[in-house]
Amino acid sequence: MEATPLPTKQAAPLRLEQALQLLAQAGHPPPTGEAGSTRWLQGLIDALVDLSSRDALTGLANRRAFELALARETDRVARSGEPALLLMLDIDHFKRVNDTWGHAAGDQVIKGVASALLDSVRPMDVVARTGGEEFAILLPNCGSAFGQTVAERVRRRVERMPMQVAAQQQIGVTVSIGGAFAPQWVRSTPALWQQRADQQLYLAKAQGRNLVRLEPAAVSVVSNEEKRLLFETSQFHDLE
Amino acid sequence: MTAPVPDSAAAPPSPKVLAITSGKGGVGKTFVAANLAAALARAGRRVLVLDADLGLANLDVVLNLFPKITLHDVFTGRSTLADAILPAPGGFSVLLAGSGMVEYSRMTPELRDQLQQVLQDVTPRFDHVLLDTGAGISDVVLYTVSLAGEALLVATPEPTSLTDAYATIKVLASTQGRRRMQLLVNQVRRPGEGRAVRAQLQQVVDRFVNPQLDSPVHLDLLGELPADAAVREAVQRRQLLLDTLPGAPAAVAMGAVAAKLLT
Numbered sequence: 060m061e062a063t064p065l066p067t068k069q070a071a072p073l074r075l076e077q078a079l080q081l082l083a084q085a086g087h088p089p090p091t092g093e094a095g096s097t098r099w100l101q102g103l104i105d106a107l108v109d110l111s112s113r114d115a116l117t118g119l120a121n122r123r124a125f126e127l128a129l130a131r132e133t134d135r136v137a138r139s140g141e142p143a144l145l146l147m148l149d150i151d152h153f154k155r156v157n158d159t160w161g162h163a164a165g166d167q168v169i170k171g172v173a174s175a176l177l178d179s180v181r182p183m184d185v186v187a188r189t190g191g192e193e194f195a196i197l198l199p200n201c202g203s204a205f206g207q208t209v210a211e212r213v214r215r216r217v218e219r220m221p222m223q224v225a226a227q228q229q230i231g232v233t234v235s236i237g238g239a240f241a242p243q244w245v246r247s248t249p250a251l252w253q254q255r256a257d258q259q260l261y262l263a264k265a266q267g268r269n270l271v272r273l274e275p276a277a278v279s280v281v282s283n284e285e286k287r288l289l290f291e292t293s294q295f296h297d298l299e
Numbered sequence: 300m301t302a303p304v305p306d307s308a309a310a311p312p313s314p315k316v317l318a319i320t321s322g323k324g325g326v327g328k329t330f331v332a333a334n335l336a337a338a339l340a341r342a343g344r345r346v347l348v349l350d351a352d353l354g355l356a357n358l359d360v361v362l363n364l365f366p367k368i369t370l371h372d373v374f375t376g377r378s379t380l381a382d383a384i385l386p387a388p389g390g391f392s393v394l395l396a397g398s399g400m401v402e403y404s405r406m407t408p409e410l411r412d413q414l415q416q417v418l419q420d421v422t423p424r425f426d427h428v429l430l431d432t433g434a435g436i437s438d439v440v441l442y443t444v445s446l447a448g449e450a451l452l453v454a455t456p457e458p459t460s461l462t463d464a465y466a467t468i469k470v471l472a473s474t475q476g477r478r479r480m481q482l483l484v485n486q487v488r489r490p491g492e493g494r495a496v497r498a499q500l501q502q503v504v505d506r507f508v509n510p511q512l513d514s515p516v517h518l519d520l521l522g523e524l525p526a527d528a529a530v531r532e533a534v535q536r537r538q539l540l541l542d543t544l545p546g547a548p549a550a551v552a553m554g555a556v557a558a559k560l561l562t
Contacts, residue, residue: 138411244406245474247474278469281469284507289499290461
């Protein structure tokens with residue numbers, strides 16, 4: 060075989076140079092097999108799929124791949140009844156890092172957080188970078204009893220990890236985490252699930268940052284306080 | 300095997316499908332389902348009542364039907380869906396569960412797919428599909444409600460019924476993202492009590508539930524039905540109130556409730 064893969068007759072009309080350049084640029088190994096063969100083309104497609112599913116800076120799942128995984132998991136949970144947890148994360152005061160140390164340092168912090176996240180969850184969990192300093196973790200088969208523990212572990216891992224922002228200069232960053240479990244057995248939407256987790260992230264930010272907030276389990280228990288108001292005979296009674 | 304079930308996101312629940320639920324049992328859920336269906340049928344609508352109280356079905360009892368074919372036969376492949384849809388006395392159709400199907404009291408992946416498939420197949424053939432759910436907030440009930448575009452809560456002014464209705468609202472709001480729910484107050488002792496009950500429930504929801512949500516839950520009052528001895532009489536005779544005693548106050552009120560659904 061020659062060093063540069065020459066497309067065969069079959070693949071000749073296909074314009075593949077740019078695809079191959081993209082793979083090389085991303086440090087992806089070239090497809091194996093005879094250039095232009097079905098196996099080689101499949102390898103090329105697989106590599107491109109992988110490339111378009113990853114965040115270029117961190118190598119985590121990108122937003123597109125995350126949304127696909129979330130839709131699959133929403134459906135799977137409603138079918139199987141297994142519990143699943145979605146965590147939404149955001150680096151606290153990230154703008155300060157950029158403003159103080161520059162964007163290259165900001166990129167280093169994002170990469171550091173990404174690796175802290177990957178280190179604190181299971182291989183089956185999907186860790187994604189969904190925006191600038193925003194991340195998401197999707198944990199299939201994660202029971203409600205473990206949610207707080209795993210989210211705290213993630214938060215602490217980031218808090219303790221020193222981030223190299225310049226030669227001889229390390230800083231610490233923190234993340235705020237909001238989470239919600241997928242409703243078991245209930246037909247729901249990925250958008251609704253994400254909204255619920257985002258709502259908790261918003262609360263974690265509002266309550267001081269570097270915090271975990273998980274949506275409380277749906278309680279069908281009615282407190283005495285609620286009952287008292289429910290059976291209040293007068294609409295004009297003093298509510299306080 | 301059964302046909303693949305579409306993605307949950309792909310097919311949102313149809314607004315034609317109304318789940319009738321209550322939290323507490325014995326508040327007249329099945330009575331409402333049957334007579335509301337009859338009232339809608341009188342207005343020329345094609346109506347199906349699906350007895351989704353799979354563990355303890357009683358629509359057949361209320362309608363005095365002795366079904367040979369039930370949902371169970373459809374689920375097990377012993378009958379086609381078309382054969383299981385039976386005509387009911389009030390001019391509407393029913394799909395009955397048959398009593399004592401204890402194996403359906405827990406949710407399973409199979410049951411989930413079967414229910415969704417059945418609903419998907421029947422919905423295009425009717426103008427209204429009423430789901431008569433079981434009592435309580437079990438996973439079967441919650442799942443059934445999640446298949447419906449609209450949720451109707453039946454409650455009486457009794458404290459236990461109000462408490463259970465409120466608990467149901469909380470759970471539906473937090474797990475299904477429901478922000479509008481219909482309320483039907485049954486067995487009211489004075490005109491306007493339905494409105495007071497709605498206001499009372501809304502007040503507690505505003506105070507304890509809505510602050511936890513991104514957007515507030517709103518309860519709509521679909522109507523109220525007066526406490527009426529005629530209801531008891533019709534149920535004991537196993538007849539539709541609208542057929543036996545169409546002039547009874549509760550029957551007239553049911554007509555008004557149906558009229559609201561027609562618009």
